[in-house]
């Protein structure tokens with residue numbers, strides 16, 4: 193019998209060489225810096241985090257009550273089919289329950305689409321400055337990412353359509369996009385969908401749907417992709433409870449599609465990919481329309497506060513339909529977005545550097561509470577305005 197002991201110092205032993213080539217080349221997703229990490233590293237208290245597009249109000253009281261009600265059942269597996277939540281979503285969205293795929297966050301659904309439909313050597317199209325998860329799920333399945341240039345920070349649908357070739361299996365469109373906040377109109381998207389061959393899947397990522405659909409963001413012509421599903425069977429719309437519903441920590445989102453696509457996605461997902469607290473919380477969140485309205489109103493006020501503050505400081509920003517805004521901060525000689533990010537960290541304010549999105553002069557700032565927004569504006573003033 194042969195026994196082998198593996199020694200990490202043995203140069204002949206290289207796990208990277210064993211890994212799939214797409215995985216080896218992956219750049220891991222960079223999350224926002226956690227609050228307690230900043231407090232630990234910088235010895236700062238009362239830091240604020242406006243880095244991950246979380247709802248500053250958190251979940252509403254009904255959600256918290258339902259979660260407490262679930263605690264006695266934690267030893268049991270969750271409902272692997274998410275029956276009750278699918279019923280609620282079906283009624284709300286006017287789609288069949290067979291069209292729904294629940295995910296451990298909508299990220300999970302994005303990955304399921306790639307795993308179910310995209311093979312090694314296929315091509316996946318998305319735009320420059322698009323959400324960082326698209327390149328990750330593309331590369332992880334060994335496919336080739338085709339990145340089209342942005343136009344005025346937004347996704348250029350003409351360029352995306354022109355990039356479609358024989359190997360194209362999937363196109364990711366974010367509406368609105370993160371980190372730019374730019375949105376596409378219903379007319380532009382329908383023209384695009386009309387031109388996409390039916391064997392090419394289109395994922396329309398509507399993670400910020402509730403904000404963008406709220407008139408207060410000024411996203412004129414902003415559509416709901418769900419209304420088009422019967423017309424475009426190759427369309428998959430994804431949404432999440434992480435943003436406007438304030439449940440990012442519980443991880444729950446969903447896809448809406450042709451039932452056959454949903455069936456295939458359900459075959460590749462883990463049997464219990466959504467946990468019981470998340471299922472209970474999401475159903476309650478859909479019922480608590482007051483809390484959602486309150487969250488949207490707070491976002492509209494906060495967005496006006498932030499953008500008004502940027503204007504006073506003479507900073508350019510990209511008009512956003514979400515709960516975040518990217519602002520150009522590299523306005524002083526030799527100072528990059530990352531330098532400003534670090535200067536803000538030292539003042540106890542975490543925002544998101546976006547150099548990895550091809551935006552080295554910008555920072556993405558999540559709309560927080562009025563007090564948090566004031567903190568970030570003060571810190572920007574201290575950093576950028578020469579006294």
Ligand SMILES: *Cc1c(COP(=O)(O)O)cnc(C)c1O
Nearest residue numbers: 297298299323370399432434445
């Ligand atoms: C936040 C976000 C998501 C989803 O996040 P989950 O927490 O996994 O639901 C998806 N797409 C975009 C563009 C996002 O910004």
